[in-house]
Amino acid sequence: MRVKTYQRATELHNLAAHAHQAAAVHHGSGDHETGSEHSRQAAEHSAKAFLQSLAADRESAKLARKK
Numbered sequence: 421m422r423v424k425t426y427q428r429a430t431e432l433h434n435l436a437a438h439a440h441q442a443a444a445v446h447h448g449s450g451d452h453e454t455g456s457e458h459s460r461q462a463a464e465h466s467a468k469a470f471l472q473s474l475a476a477d478r479e480s481a482k483l484a485r486k487k
Contacts, residue, residue: 425476432469436462 439462446455 429472436465
């Protein structure tokens with residue numbers, strides 16, 4: 421379970437990074453509406469990645485206490 425939790429956190433961080441890059445491209449080309457949507461998505465993915473990372477950390481700590 422712990423590996424899957426870390427993998428999902430990584431996926432979410434990557435999605436956030438991609439959305440940030442897309443937002444920058446759209447903002448740079450003057451398409452602020454699309455850029456803003458990508459920025460919103462990036463923020464959403466970042467928040468989910470943060471929560472997933474916390475869950476992975478809790479799982480690791482729980483397993484460490486069992487040893």
